[in-house]
Amino acid sequence: MTINTEMDVRVAKITPVAEKVKRFRFERMDGKLFPVFSGGAHVVVAMRDGDILRRNPYSLMSSPHDQSAYEISVLRVEHSRGGSAFLHEKLKLGDMVTISQPINLFPYDVRGRKHIFLAGGIGITPFMAMMDQMSREGSNFELHYAVRDRKHGAYWQELTDRYGAHRVKIYVDAEKLFIPVDALLANQPLGTHLYVCGPSGMIDGVLGKATALGWPKQNLHSERFLAPPPGNVFKAKLKRSNKTITVGTHQSILEAVEAAGIDAPYLCRGGACGQCETSVLGCRGEIEHHDIFLEPDDRNSGNKIMICVSRLKGDEITLDL
Amino acid sequence: MLVQGIKSRPVYTGLAIDQHARRHLFALECEGVEALQTQVKSVGPAFLKTSDILCVGPLPKVEAEYMWSAPTIAVLLNRLRVNLTNAKMGTRLYLSGTEGFIGQTMKVALEQNIDFNSIRTEHRGSTARRVQCVHCKGITDDVKTSPYTCTHCGLSLLVRDHYSRRLAAFQGVCIDAEEPGTAPPPVEMFP
Amino acid sequence: MNIVFKNETFRDKFTFRNSPENIKRFPFPFHEDKYMYAVNMEPHVPAGPKGFAYEHMIDVDEHYVSEMQDRALVLKEDPLRCQALPHMMAGQWDTLELLMEQQAAGYPEHFSLTKNGDQWHWINRPLGIDQKFTFGDASTLPYEPMEYITRQAQGDFCIVDQRDGNLWMDAGMVTTQADWSLDFDIGMNFMEWHGPVPLAHQLGVFDRALKFLLNLQQGKPVRRLNWTMTINPRLDTSPENYPKWGTDRMTVTPENVGDKVHLRCELQSLWRLPRSNAILFVIRCYLLKMEELVTVPKWARRFHRVLRDLPPELVDYKGLTRFRPTTVEWLSKFDDGKPTSPGIFPE
Numbered sequence: 001m002t003i004n005t006e007m008d009v010r011v012a013k014i015t016p017v018a019e020k021v022k023r024f025r026f027e028r029m030d031g032k033l034f035p036v037f038s039g040g041a042h043v044v045v046a047m048r049d050g051d052i053l054r055r056n057p058y059s060l061m062s063s064p065h066d067q068s069a070y071e072i073s074v075l076r077v078e079h080s081r082g083g084s085a086f087l088h089e090k091l092k093l094g095d096m097v098t099i100s101q102p103i104n105l106f107p108y109d110v111r112g113r114k115h116i117f118l119a120g121g122i123g124i125t126p127f128m129a130m131m132d133q134m135s136r137e138g139s140n141f142e143l144h145y146a147v148r149d150r151k152h153g154a155y156w157q158e159l160t161d162r163y164g165a166h167r168v169k170i171y172v173d174a175e176k177l178f179i180p181v182d183a184l185l186a187n188q189p190l191g192t193h194l195y196v197c198g199p200s201g202m203i204d205g206v207l208g209k210a211t212a213l214g215w216p217k218q219n220l221h222s223e224r225f226l227a228p229p230p231g232n233v234f235k236a237k238l239k240r241s242n243k244t245i246t247v248g249t250h251q252s253i254l255e256a257v258e259a260a261g262i263d264a265p266y267l268c269r270g271g272a273c274g275q276c277e278t279s280v281l282g283c284r285g286e287i288e289h290h291d292i293f294l295e296p297d298d299r300n301s302g303n304k305i306m307i308c309v310s311r312l313k314g315d316e317i318t319l320d321l
Numbered sequence: 322m323l324v325q326g327i328k329s330r331p332v333y334t335g336l337a338i339d340q341h342a343r344r345h346l347f348a349l350e351c352e353g354v355e356a357l358q359t360q361v362k363s364v365g366p367a368f369l370k371t372s373d374i375l376c377v378g379p380l381p382k383v384e385a386e387y388m389w390s391a392p393t394i395a396v397l398l399n400r401l402r403v404n405l406t407n408a409k410m411g412t413r414l415y416l417s418g419t420e421g422f423i424g425q426t427m428k429v430a431l432e433q434n435i436d437f438n439s440i441r442t443e444h445r446g447s448t449a450r451r452v453q454c455v456h457c458k459g460i461t462d463d464v465k466t467s468p469y470t471c472t473h474c475g476l477s478l479l480v481r482d483h484y485s486r487r488l489a490a491f492q493g494v495c496i497d498a499e500e501p502g503t504a505p506p507p508v509e510m511f512p
Numbered sequence: 513m514n515i516v517f518k519n520e521t522f523r524d525k526f527t528f529r530n531s532p533e534n535i536k537r538f539p540f541p542f543h544e545d546k547y548m549y550a551v552n553m554e555p556h557v558p559a560g561p562k563g564f565a566y567e568h569m570i571d572v573d574e575h576y577v578s579e580m581q582d583r584a585l586v587l588k589e590d591p592l593r594c595q596a597l598p599h600m601m602a603g604q605w606d607t608l609e610l611l612m613e614q615q616a617a618g619y620p621e622h623f624s625l626t627k628n629g630d631q632w633h634w635i636n637r638p639l640g641i642d643q644k645f646t647f648g649d650a651s652t653l654p655y656e657p658m659e660y661i662t663r664q665a666q667g668d669f670c671i672v673d674q675r676d677g678n679l680w681m682d683a684g685m686v687t688t689q690a691d692w693s694l695d696f697d698i699g700m701n702f703m704e705w706h707g708p709v710p711l712a713h714q715l716g717v718f719d720r721a722l723k724f725l726l727n728l729q730q731g732k733p734v735r736r737l738n739w740t741m742t743i744n745p746r747l748d749t750s751p752e753n754y755p756k757w758g759t760d761r762m763t764v765t766p767e768n769v770g771d772k773v774h775l776r777c778e779l780q781s782l783w784r785l786p787r788s789n790a791i792l793f794v795i796r797c798y799l800l801k802m803e804e805l806v807t808v809p810k811w812a813r814r815f816h817r818v819l820r821d822l823p824p825e826l827v828d829y830k831g832l833t834r835f836r837p838t839t840v841e842w843l844s845k846f847d848d849g850k851p852t853s854p855g856i857f858p859e
Contacts (some may be wrong), residue, residue: 003555005731035730036786038602064787101731107789109675110599115436133787135600136648188410191434214342214411216439218676267727275727329700329707438676455693455751458592476755483708487699494751498758499834 006046006098007034011091018154020076021122022088023061025069026099033067037102040129040223043070044100044269049086049210053259057269059125059223060102063132070099072152075122081227081250105195105268106223108134111287113191115141118179118206121148124155126223127197131163142167144184146198149174172265181209195221226270228252229290231311237318238262239281244316253307257321264307264321271309278307278319285314330482330491333423336360336443338368342413345372348401348426350418352445354381357417375400377422394422398429405433417443421451421462424489437486448511453478453490460490466507467495468496477504480511513799514621517638523585528745528799535804539565539779540856541737547816547826549712551720556735556781560857565779568618569733570611571796572666577638579666579688579747586687586748587663590821592695593750594659594736596671596683603671603683604658605648606785607792611661636664656684667779667796670694672702674789679725681705682790688797690740690776691754691831710825712786728791730784737856738778738795740830741839745774745799764835769842770803773835801840808858812846819843 028034041064061266062071076088091097106126108115115134117127124145134141138277143163143165147153149172160168172179184193194215196206203222230250237244238257247256254276257264267275271291280287280303289299291306298304309321325507336356338345345368347357353442358381361369370384376390377397402407405414414430416423423442431437449463459473467480485492497504520527530538559566565573582659587593596604612634616625624635630647645652653660662669662685671683679702686694697705702722703713711717728734742749743760764772779796806812819832820840825834853859 003557003732005729037730038787041369041789101729102786103729104789107674110673110788111434111675112600128526160502185410189434190405190408190412212341214339214344214413216413216436218436218438219410267729272724273727329704363734436676453694453696456753456755458695481708483696484704485696485700490694492693492696492751495755495758498754499761501755 005101008096008098009070011093011095011097014093016092017073019152021073021154023071023073024087024091025071026097027069029096034070035101036067037064038104038107039064039133040103040106040108040126041102041129043102045072046098047086047091049082049090049130049177050320052082052106054083055087055255055258055269059129060124061128064129065136073122073125095227103267105273106221108195109193109221110269112193113189115139115192116184116188116192117141117143118194118196119145120199120202121146122154123198123225127195130157134233135163142169144169144179146171146173146179146202177287181206182213185210185213185215193219193221197223200224224270224272226272226309228309232313234285234314235316237316238321239318240321247311252309253311257307262321266308271306271311276306276308278305278321279303280305280317281320282318283312283314284316285312288313330484331486333442333444335447336415336441338364338416339413339441340405343371343411344408345413345415346404346408347372347374347376347415348397349376349381350422350446351378351444353422354379356383356443356445358383373404375404377418394425398425401426401429402433405430405435413439415441417445419446419449420444421449424451424486427486428489431486450480450511451490452478452493453485453488454478454493456495460488465509465511466511468504468507469493515572515574515576515619518574520578522578522582522747523747526746528575528578530800530804531574533563535800536858537564537573538798538800539737539777540811541739541777542814542818543854543856545814545852546821547818548823549717551717551724553721553724553734553736556733564857565798568614569781570614570618570665570794571779572615572619572622572790576666580639580664581662582747583687590752593687594685595617595649595694595698596656596658597699600673600683600788600790601650603637603673603785603788603790604656607671607785608657608661609647610783610785610792611620611665615665639664656686667794670793670795672791672793674726677726678702679791680723689750689795690778691749691751700722710829711823725765725782725791728782728784730786733781733783734780735779738780740776741832742774742776742799743772743835745801747797761831761834764838766838766842771801771838773799773802773839775800775802775805794824802839806843810852810859812843813848813850814852816840816843816847819836
């Protein structure tokens with residue numbers, strides 16, 4: 001039984017914050033207060049774009065204790081699958097969308113003596129909520145924020161003004177200022193935690209360096225904004241629902257399943273949390289695993305697939321759905 | 322209540338040297354030095370150049386950057402606390418000796434903000450246990466039998482496998498609570 | 513709905529009794545005529561006949577005042593029954609908010625909560641409490657938030673932190689436990705604190721339960737039932753006090769089973785907390801005397817069969833060994849062999 005806890009919200013404000021970045025403010029249509037959330041949480045926004053129902057996850061960047069509204073900031077992605085294009089170009093003030101309860105798959109470790117945030121581009125969003133919460137709690141944090149250039153970087157001035165230049169360091173690619181990761185990681189006291197959010201390449205680079213410098217994985221945290229990659233069109237036979245559906249080029253299996261009116265579990269929609277893991281009962285082709293959740297054994301066995309991001313290179317896959 | 326053989330006792334997976342660590346800190350008790358020596362044989366002595374070794378008992382026969390011998394566990398724990406206060410991220414901690422020694426050193430490490438999953442441990446030497454009496458909260462070291470008599474309140478206690486990292490002790494529960502006076506004689510269980 | 517609160521004891525003279533209406537609302541933990549461990553979690557939503565223990569998400573019943581008095585006595589004797597590790601303050605405030613909101617919503621004639629920004633006003637009529645405080649500022653309350661509110665809520669409470677793909681019991685108020693020690697277990701992770709439970713590990717029950725709980729979401733609490741048995745209606749059956757209550761197990765005779773032997777059921781609910789992202793684990797304890805249980809024919813038949821056929825590892829772990837044969841014999845008089853309907857509700 002799936003209990004519906006989604007909230008209908010209206011777009012109360014749209015603010016351009018930087019080149020290609022807009023902030024959206026949502027208020028509840030029923031006038032009730034939003035639930036409090038913890039910094040790092042995201043919501044899944046369901047938006048109707050013609051006859052397509054899009055569901056995309058966005059980090060909450062508003063103050064976690066502010067129950068009057070939720071705010072997200074969205075980057076207009078170059079080759080958008082439709083989500084960021086819709087939000088930037090079609091969504092208007094007063095329009096209605098539906099959002100999920102907050103889900104936190106990127107929490108900070110409350111025991112940490114010190115927290116170091118490394119943000120790249122739009123990866124700044126989860127840290128904004130975390131810093132707001134931490135500054136109220138009196139925790140020790142510092143932010144290192146890499147932006148392409150000052151026009152495209154969102155919030156760098158506000159964050160420096162709010163938290164002070166001793167805690168917020170800005171690095172501008174165009175000015176050849178880059179985060180000195182090695183120096184940063186070299187002399188931190190025991191009990192320091194590191195969090196990184198930004199492009200995949202940046203995350204891999206930072207985590208790789210930290211590991212090479214002897215940081216244990218328990219002190220390293222990251223969130224990737226993984227969009228489901230495209231691939232060939234294929235059929236998915238859903239055994240339990242007794243249906244066969246078509247998965248389009250720019251559509252994930254999860255999206256195709258939902259479009260067919262079937263309820264499948266999900267949480268992050270980005271291949272990280274494990275909630276959408278589905279058993280593979282058969283396939284004609286090769287599974288393309290795009291997630292970061294499955295163990296190598298499970299990947300190689302061909303018995304499991306994360307339907308929010310992974311695909312089939314072939315004709316048809318049979319799933320236990 | 323009186324079930325034995327339960328699944329929450331700690332597991333010591335071995336002192337495997339972390340090649341990425343920038344500094345290695347060892348706390349070893351007596352036979353624990355053999356665990357270090359085994360690692361040197363296995364991966365070579367290079368890591369010793371960035372190692373600090375604290376010992377209770379004779380020092381290992383190796384050439385490390387720094388080695389120090391403590392007369393008792395209590396003295397070593399104080400020194401470990403100091404080392405950890407000055408340590409930076411990238412330091413890996415290795416503990417080897419009896420369970421009581423590992424438990425006490427780990428307790429200091431946890432208080433100094435090292436995540437316990439990153440600590441490497443190897444059991445060497447006696448299997449005698451540190452046990453906390455759940456009734457009076459008194460801890461008794463070097464318990465070799467079950468049941469044993471609590472050295473604080475005098476109750477006869479069954480030694481369970483249930484272990485608390487925070488207290489660095491196994492749990493002792495009154496063995497004859499339901500029929501006082503019927504406690505069986507102690508049997509050596511942890512030589 | 514006005515509850516008439518009883519004045520009774522859970523120690524010394526043991527004057528505890530269930531009123532006839534309270535018997536019918538007991539969360540009977542057996543849906544079939546046998547018992548084995550299962551993950552058995554379901555959405556925590558209102559269910560069952562009107563007045564059943566599942567009607568309100570935080571349940572307050574006729575034993576409320578007396579249970580809170582017993583809790584105060586336990587804490588005076590042993591303050592280690594209530595502990596919170598230093599990093600759990602956000603979880604403590606989350607817990608205070610949840611329990612105040614739920615009790616005020618479920619029982620407006622007994623509890624009121626008014627909020628003016630962070631200036632809160634809490635009224636607890638049954639305990640005669642009228643408290644104004646600043647939400648988020650522990651110095652405006654006479655105790656830390658978790659202790660403050662759990663001294664006013666039935667059942668035990670554990671705040672479980674989620675980190676590193678695991679759950680950690682990092683705070684709790686535990687005075688009505690069936691035999692485990694908060695002081696010993698605080699700081700342990702999910703597998704460690706469940707270590708002593710026999711059989712369940714091999715069945716994979718805990719692996720599945722952990723995976724499920726790691727994905728527990730805000731707004732979707734879950735519940736499950738757990739059970740054991742207690743001799744005399746004693747709430748404090750802690751390991752700490754085992755030498756005090758252990759001898760009770762020897763006092764059961766064929767004549768006194770009805771009054772002395774109790775089915776002890778724990779309605780456990782799990783809630784994802786907003787600010788801390790931790791999980792609140794509520795262990796709400798209900799006691800039912802055998803003579804009260806058998807007034808419901810379906811339960812009399814079923815419990816006889818469950819107890820008679822219980823696997824020996826469970827008999828041992830739940831501490832039933834000494835009095836089980838006498839109890840089974842006594843219950844057999846109420847089992848005519850007729851079939852029982854599936855599910856837990858009385859017919």
